[in-house]
Amino acid sequence: MTGQTPALRLEGIVKTFPGVRALDGVSFEVMPGEVHALMGENGAGKSTLMKVLGGIYQPDEGQIIVGEQPVVMRSPLEAKAKGIVFIHQELSLAEELTVAENIYLGELPRKRFGLVDWAKLEEQTNAILSTLKVGFDAKTRVGDLSIANQQMVEIARALTVDAKAVIFDEPTASLTDAEKVVLFDVITDLQSRGVGIIYISHRMEEIFKITDRISVLRDGQYRGTLQTAETNEEDVTQLMIGRALDLSRNESHHELGEVALEVRGLSCGHLFRDVSFEVRSGEVVGFYGLVGAGRTEIAETLFGLRDPSAGQILLSGQEVRIHSPADAIAKGISLVPEDRKGQGLVLGMNCRDNMTLPQVDDLKAGPFVAEGAEVSIFDQYRDRLDIRTPGWKQLVGNLSGGNQQKIVIGKWLSMHPSVLIVDEPTRGIDVGSKSEIHNLIRDLAAQGYAVIVISSEMPEVLHVSDRIVAMYNGRIMRTFTSEEVTEDNLIQAISGLGGDRAA
Known part of the structure; x- marks a missing residue:
């Protein structure tokens, strides 16, 4: 040149x-x-x-x-x-x-x-x-x-x-x-x-x-x-x-709690069928598979966006019926969606209002929303999640992708869920912010949250997960612990080659 x-x-x-x-x-x-x-x-x-x-x-x-x-x-x-x-x-x-x-x-x-x-x-x-x-x-x-x-x-x-x-x-x-x-x-x-x-x-x-x-x-x-x-x-x-990243797979160990979420034989038409798994408090379970494997559809069913055609959902050992997102939220399940801009945020609203949107009715003082309570919630999760913004009045649409994702996560953490589902947590996010989101997910597990992470990136599921659920064509093929999983056996499972071990 x-x-x-x-x-x-x-x-x-x-x-x-x-x-x-x-x-x-x-x-x-x-x-x-x-x-x-x-x-x-x-x-x-x-x-x-x-x-x-x-x-x-x-x-x-x-x-x-x-x-x-x-x-x-x-x-x-x-x-x-x-x-x-x-x-x-x-x-x-x-x-x-x-x-x-x-x-x-x-x-x-x-x-x-x-x-x-x-x-x-x-x-x-x-x-x-x-x-x-x-x-x-x-x-x-x-x-x-x-x-x-x-x-x-x-x-x-x-x-x-x-x-x-x-x-x-x-x-x-x-x-x-x-x-x-x-x-x-x-x-x-x-x-x-x-x-x-x-x-x-x-x-x-x-x-x-x-x-x-x-x-x-x-x-x-x-x-x-x-x-x-x-x-x-x-x-x-x-x-x-300006710094090196930790790109190693997850080798952290902490005490897991009781089973927070159990799914038995869950099906949803042709989207997925006979799905069974559990997530314990303090555990990150990663879902990995090709596009169309049914991962997101499972999350949407758990959050009440789809009605299951068969199966059971249990929270802390008790069977629950979830017919809407309001049901899911009331029962302690929160979903950070795959499309944060289209489904997780109102880009023309400020950071505070996005953060407190699901609980506006609970923050009312008479006919009005209590602004002080909203600001207090925003300040708490801005500090906790290290959200970088000049203040709560900043429009969410003006934030970087990583900080937008933290706003969505903060919104659902402020609802105090027992189960947090995060779909494609770092899509469209730079490598530095990815590392922060990964650390945040691990920290949330250490605090006792039961976390499901759905990701299309193998290094991501390897890095954050305690166990990995491999899906193919609407079915769970295998579930791996972080110690036994390899890139080869994970690829085999999501390609439909692990049928002898299908869950």
Whole structure:
């Protein structure tokens, strides 16, 4: 790349919000045909830097250079016109419109008198979709697509313009393994055309698979750039968070209490069947399996979001009937959902109100909510969980992913549950915050909580669990202790190869 002009360069970018210097003189570049990772903890400044690049924010200092031309981005449309295309983690599609209309929104091909050229629109769209190897066409309504296929529509948008640089923000968060392969093929094709790729992800295996260089931000400052082929995960983590991480499997030992939750022969239609397990006070039981194995559906049934078709649920030895989340909460079961933004939080509300939302009725003084009681609860769990926020008035949507997850956990801990279910506890969270959440889960177990952790990440279940339940196709195949589990026998079990030991 020596001697080449960067496809895109940011020089000395400064951005300040009230009380916060979000970006402090950040410089960054991506070369034509390069895949350049941008990494950092949640809150490090990655999103702010990309919003400056996309015209959503205006920098207080510094400049953006596309090719050799300094530019000013006043809006996302201006950024796109200058060849800067974003593939957002949060989908920005109109569900009632077709795939073609979404891809060419604002740029529909026209005939005479301004009429839309529908035939040309369909032809152009299907040509792009064929390169992505998707199973839908231009006329498909976007709302009828899965989240993964909607993500592919977002990616298709990038192929409609003469892009100089394409920014992928956590692009594989909703994709299956097969769809990831297609995505990486698309990225390789863009590289061959000389397009610079900025790749933002917390998934280290992807970073080391497809990128050429890795640049790191920490606390709003540029911390350095590494050649991917010449570094490793430990070095990148050290640069990101300023310390080494404990990535070992769980070997902690403490006294377990009585059985807090027992499930006997629980079934829910075709989703899962004949599921039996128990969780003791002070124990973390991890559920691991492929997508569709039934893990989340079990959690939703325990929390009253689904009605079981057979089986029993026992709490402290007593059978209970749970028909709604209100029933579950009243009986001491809490669920931290997989989708914290869509199901766990109200992003437009402040931290205090999110924290106390399930118990508003209990905090009323006459017709009004007792603000002092709400603030007291927030302060208690902010300190207990080390939630980093300027104060309770901060909107939850402005917090980093790790701190948002702590707000959800704090909300349910404030209800004093005996059983805490945490579904995908670190999805979309950086490595530093992952370590904090893992330590928090272990600490909660040590305090006597019975904890169920559902995770798609093998290192995570190995690191936090006392026992691991391996699921395949709606059934429990095996249950491992932390001492006997290996990566090989765990993979065999979730692949359906442990039928002789099915629980």
